[in-house]
Amino acid sequence: MKHALATFAFLCAALCATDVAAVDFGFEAYGDLRLIAPSNEISYLDGGLGKVRYGSEQNSPDAHVSEIAVQAHAQFTGELSSVIVLRSDPQAGLAVDILEGYVRYRPVSTNHWRWSVKAGAFFPAISLENTEIGWTSYWTLTPSAINSWIGDELRTIGAEGKAEWRDDARTLSVTGALFGFNDPAGVMIAHRGWIFDDRPTGLLEHSREPDAVAILFHEPIPYQAQLFAEIDHRIGWYAQAAWEEAGIGRIDVTRYDNRGEPDREMGEQYAWETHFWSGGLRTGYGEFTLLMQGMNGYTSVEPFAEFEVETDFKAAYALIGWERDEWRLAARADVFQTRTETPFGPSNQSEDGHAFTLAASWLPEEWLRLTGEFLSVNSTRAQRTILGVSPHQIDNQFQFAARFYL
Numbered sequence: 564m565k566h567a568l569a570t571f572a573f574l575c576a577a578l579c580a581t582d583v584a585a586v587d588f589g590f591e592a593y594g595d596l597r598l599i600a601p602s603n604e605i606s607y608l609d610g611g612l613g614k615v616r617y618g619s620e621q622n623s624p625d626a627h628v629s630e631i632a633v634q635a636h637a638q639f640t641g642e643l644s645s646v647i648v649l650r651s652d653p654q655a656g657l658a659v660d661i662l663e664g665y666v667r668y669r670p671v672s673t674n675h676w677r678w679s680v681k682a683g684a685f686f687p688a689i690s691l692e693n694t695e696i697g698w699t700s701y702w703t704l705t706p707s708a709i710n711s712w713i714g715d716e717l718r719t720i721g722a723e724g725k726a727e728w729r730d731d732a733r734t735l736s737v738t739g740a741l742f743g744f745n746d747p748a749g750v751m752i753a754h755r756g757w758i759f760d761d762r763p764t765g766l767l768e769h770s771r772e773p774d775a776v777a778i779l780f781h782e783p784i785p786y787q788a789q790l791f792a793e794i795d796h797r798i799g800w801y802a803q804a805a806w807e808e809a810g811i812g813r814i815d816v817t818r819y820d821n822r823g824e825p826d827r828e829m830g831e832q833y834a835w836e837t838h839f840w841s842g843g844l845r846t847g848y849g850e851f852t853l854l855m856q857g858m859n860g861y862t863s864v865e866p867f868a869e870f871e872v873e874t875d876f877k878a879a880y881a882l883i884g885w886e887r888d889e890w891r892l893a894a895r896a897d898v899f900q901t902r903t904e905t906p907f908g909p910s911n912q913s914e915d916g917h918a919f920t921l922a923a924s925w926l927p928e929e930w931l932r933l934t935g936e937f938l939s940v941n942s943t944r945a946q947r948t949i950l951g952v953s954p955h956q957i958d959n960q961f962q963f964a965a966r967f968y969l
Contacts, residue, residue, distance in 0.1 A: 587638035592969040595629035602958035610774035614940040615960040632697035660765025682722040702893035703922040704936045707880040714763030720744040738803040746794040749835035749862030753874040756914045757899040775949040794834040795827040812846030826865040837862040852884040874903040891924040916942030932966040
């Protein structure tokens, strides 16, 4: 799988670089520097069950190069284009990874109808928050629990088609996709629950599972999962219907199903049956913007005959943003829950929680964004007792970021 993805990424890069003089070629990039006051619970990135990116038992302030991201694009004709997004992240263990790479064909429309198709590896078009380069948020540093999970576990490796009907005031659209190589999706939401993560998983990256899971399964630490793998050779799908009205906003509904066979495995990697509904709303008035999104889903795995582990997951958030000149302010509230059942009854991997985020950004120049963010996550998860900590934790994280754009 890794070699296939690397080959695909090379082809996308080659497309972007082919005969630069003959195409409209360009790129965007940013580098992100952070000052951090971390949580006092060990982060999920280090095998803990902390809910935020930066966390340690020492709880001492620190400075980090968060990441460097580059998005290159090539417009071959008025209808055909390609995009590739690369990221360098010191926490990923790879010098460079690939977030997205795809080719899109969108014919010129001469009437109310427009359609397009794209193929490659890309994020499903579910998020109303993460609309910027590198799957970053326009309003905050850290996305909601819902969009953190989408960035962590989901990637469309396949093809997506979109049909739109437009007039001067509104757009109605239907989107559908077929994909593979996402069979393990669901393993992280079940094994570690919801998190708040501003670094989506790269296509070549392996995600660290909680040390509590490694201890339970008698696996070596660190215990890792490859999230973008094809195990059961079944095609997954998603579909979305959306309505957007000028001066009012947007509403959309999405159904996602990876069609995983939960009893199929490849080595120590299992396919997970994962599906969910998601609904989103964006509206605004004057300088204010309101974003709301909810998700309700299910995932299961059957590692042994007649031994199925099922997890129901749900989350929702509401974000209010205010923007004037070079200033942006945002406040967001999240609620989230998982319920895991085994043949022996409820699991200690079930959880409940809520979170609150405040962010303020100043953009004095086109090439600079300065953001301060406070994130507080209050959650209860009995699985923490395996690591010798209380099931109930409050993870507080403050970040100040200087993001430099090219």
